[in-house]
Amino acid sequence: MQLSRYWKRDIVILLVAAFVVAWANGDLEGLLGIPGWQSYTVRIINMCAINTVLALSLNLVNGFTGQFSLGHAGFMALGAYTTALLTMSAAAKDRVFFMTPLVEPLRKLTLPFLPSLILAGLVAGVFSLVVGVPALRLRGDYLGIATLGFAEIIRLVIQNARSVTNGALGLKGIPPVVNLWWTLGAAVLCYLMLKNLISSSYGRAFKSIRENEIAAQAMGIDLFKHKLLAFFISSFWAGVGGGLLASLLTTIDPVQFKFPLTFQVLLMVVLGGMGSLSGSVISATIVTYLMEFLRVVEETHYLGSITIPGVPGLRMVIFSLTLVLVVVWYPKGLMGDRELSAEGLKQLLARFRKAIRLKGESSS
Amino acid sequence: MILEVREMRMQFGGLLAVDRLNLALKQGELVGLIGPNGAGKTTVFNVITGVYAPTRGTITLEGKDITGMRPDLITRMGIARTFQNIRLFSRMSVIENVLVSLHWRLRSGVFDAILQTRKYRDEEAEMRAKAMDLLARVNLDSVADLPAGSLPYGSQRRLEICRALATEPKVLLLDEPAAGMNPAESIELMKFIQKIRDEFGLTILLIEHQMRVVMGISERIVVLDHGVVIAEGTPREVSRNPRVIEAYLGVEQHA
Ligand SMILES: Nc1ncnc2c1ncn2[C@@H]1O[C@H](COP(=O)(O)OP(=O)(O)O)[C@@H](O)[C@H]1O
Ligand SMILES: [Mg+2]
Numbered sequence: 059m060q061l062s063r064y065w066k067r068d069i070v071i072l073l074v075a076a077f078v079v080a081w082a083n084g085d086l087e088g089l090l091g092i093p094g095w096q097s098y099t100v101r102i103i104n105m106c107a108i109n110t111v112l113a114l115s116l117n118l119v120n121g122f123t124g125q126f127s128l129g130h131a132g133f134m135a136l137g138a139y140t141t142a143l144l145t146m147s148a149a150a151k152d153r154v155f156f157m158t159p160l161v162e163p164l165r166k167l168t169l170p171f172l173p174s175l176i177l178a179g180l181v182a183g184v185f186s187l188v189v190g191v192p193a194l195r196l197r198g199d200y201l202g203i204a205t206l207g208f209a210e211i212i213r214l215v216i217q218n219a220r221s222v223t224n225g226a227l228g229l230k231g232i233p234p235v236v237n238l239w240w241t242l243g244a245a246v247l248c249y250l251m252l253k254n255l256i257s258s259s260y261g262r263a264f265k266s267i268r269e270n271e272i273a274a275q276a277m278g279i280d281l282f283k284h285k286l287l288a289f290f291i292s293s294f295w296a297g298v299g300g301g302l303l304a305s306l307l308t309t310i311d312p313v314q315f316k317f318p319l320t321f322q323v324l325l326m327v328v329l330g331g332m333g334s335l336s337g338s339v340i341s342a343t344i345v346t347y348l349m350e351f352l353r354v355v356e357e358t359h360y361l362g363s364i365t366i367p368g369v370p371g372l373r374m375v376i377f378s379l380t381l382v383l384v385v386v387w388y389p390k391g392l393m394g395d396r397e398l399s400a401e402g403l404k405q406l407l408a409r410f411r412k413a414i415r416l417k418g419e420s421s422s
Numbered sequence: 423m424i425l426e427v428r429e430m431r432m433q434f435g436g437l438l439a440v441d442r443l444n445l446a447l448k449q450g451e452l453v454g455l456i457g458p459n460g461a462g463k464t465t466v467f468n469v470i471t472g473v474y475a476p477t478r479g480t481i482t483l484e485g486k487d488i489t490g491m492r493p494d495l496i497t498r499m500g501i502a503r504t505f506q507n508i509r510l511f512s513r514m515s516v517i518e519n520v521l522v523s524l525h526w527r528l529r530s531g532v533f534d535a536i537l538q539t540r541k542y543r544d545e546e547a548e549m550r551a552k553a554m555d556l557l558a559r560v561n562l563d564s565v566a567d568l569p570a571g572s573l574p575y576g577s578q579r580r581l582e583i584c585r586a587l588a589t590e591p592k593v594l595l596l597d598e599p600a601a602g603m604n605p606a607e608s609i610e611l612m613k614f615i616q617k618i619r620d621e622f623g624l625t626i627l628l629i630e631h632q633m634r635v636v637m638g639i640s641e642r643i644v645v646l647d648h649g650v651v652i653a654e655g656t657p658r659e660v661s662r663n664p665r666v667i668e669a670y671l672g673v674e675q676h677a
Contacts, residue, residue, distance in 0.1 A: 254537070259530075260525075262514070262521055265513075277589055279525060395513060
């Protein structure tokens with residue numbers, strides 16, 4: 059009985075959410091004449107959702123399992139290129155690959171978006187095993203170095219394997235399939251999957267490794283297996299995130315997937331709290347919005363006769379400084395390893411009300 | 423013999439931490455392993471549980487050779503341990519600490535856990551019931567949902583023992599469980615150790631550096647000094663052994 063009541067609540071929430079998404083996405087315009095949101099707002103929400111997927115997945119390894127991966131951009135690149143090459147039409151590929159033709163089976167092959175996206179995740183996942191199997195077998199923290207090197211190698215391979223990736227020229231004309239349904243759908247799915255995983259016995263195994271590796275092993279936990287499992291799932295979602303990004307941007311090139319991309323996701327994880335899923339969701343949203351607003355510092359402004367030159371890359375400097383400040387002054391981030399819950403919100407609200415009431419009493 | 427150590431040697435670079443160690447535990451026995459600081463006691467545990475592979479010698483559990491096996495596999499074969507410096511999963515709750523020890527028996531796969539299938543939920547409920555039962559037996563059920571790191575010191579020691587019990591061991595290795603306790607607390611802990619030995623049908627090897635603490639409850643005591651066994655026997659025999667007295671006096675003069 060209790061369960062069915064919970065389900066009812068979930069269904070109501072889902073229906074309301076679906077309605078809002080349909081409206082924002084512009085699906086209701088033809089049906090009810092209600093226009094969708096402005097494309098600019100929709101674009102930022104799409105980015106928020108994709109960044110949520112990326113932050114959640116990196117948090118699984120770095121926050122919950124206590125391993126240090128720095129290879130997210132590499133796995134995203136694998137996912138982005140896989141999605142692009144599988145969804146582009148033969149004609150679009152021929153237009154792009156004018157210097158070096160694309161190798162044969164790929165040239166004619168075009169798949170629908172969903173299977174391409176799943177394959178993007180799987181390709182990234184398989185490569186995570188290639189890095190993870192040697193790096194995670196060793197004791198100590200070799201994963202950081204191995205993944206950092208791996209991501210750079212992937213990028214260089216992409217830059218040079220022109221008959222597959224079109225090299226430094228990148229890919230253009232990737233079908234813009236992605237909309238709010240895809241990005242928010244992926245974010246919700248990723249969140250639910252990780253939430254179930256983390257609260258399960260497997261999640262406890264991950265956290266025990268983070269807390270004390272020697273004790274975890276002494277309690278019968280297979281360290282290698284569980285680290286690899288977390289790393290695989292994390293990389294799978296990085297690949298999916300890369301695929302979504304490719305379709306959202308419609309153009310990709312190797313330069314996009316340099317280390318600053320990983321750094322940006324890492325910032326979201328640390329800012330939100332290592333080991334907090336809701337923290338990652340919140341901070342992915344905040345950081346995405348800030349990245350948008352801070353565009354002004356990289357643009358040139360004219361105030362009458364005064365010209366303020368924009369500084370390219372200044373946003374990254376600001377974010378690096380933010381990360382340093384957070385790590386030094388507020389190492390737990392927004393949420394620490396706690397989760398946002400309805401119960402917690404109620405308590406916060408109650409405390410807030412009480413504070414207001416007290417203030418009211420003291421001033422009267 | 424349930425656990426047998428033969429001719430164990432453990433060398434760290436030029437340092438011979440343990441040498442020519444022979445040890446045999448009978449089913450149900452409670453044996454004390456004592457010796458001054460730095461004698462090599464913890465190293466013996468680390469080698470038995472697979473943290474280090476011995477330089478020489480073999481370890482067998484119920485006749486099966488477990489020398490140099492991976493620690494998690496040794497635990498699954500039936501040897502559990504606690505640590506001299508407490509190693510709880512501090513940011514996890516008390517019950518979660520116990521649940522981690524039950525994980526290796528989980529039959530549900532990772533997809534069952536992600537999809538929260540019936541199979542998984544049933545197993546999770548079973549695990550929680552089992553963990554609660556164990557916590558009740560060590561009087562920690564009332565704090566099951568608190569972070570393990572927030573418990574008082576004595577409770578943390580008991581939780582470490584409880585967590586080791588949850589792996590369902592045949593042999594339990596306790597590394598200075600009474601460290602940092604006052605005499606009254608130590609006596610209570612020793613009674614508790616005897617009780618769990620009887621209730622769970624365990625064989626226990628207990629490290630302690632104060633002889634007095636283990637005198638009352640050990641059937642047999644092995645004394646280690648500078649990595650070698652210098653005496654072995656009943657508590658009474660060992661406490662009268664001049665070499666033991668000398669080893670301990672030597673330490674006390676330093677202290
Ligand atoms: N991993 C290690 N590397 C080097 N030396 C070690 C290591 N572990 C223990 N030792 C040395 O072995 C000796 C015995 O240590 P230990 O077994 O911890 O003694 P006890 O537990 O009896 O106090 C000490 O001299 C210690 O410094
Ligand atoms: Mg010791």
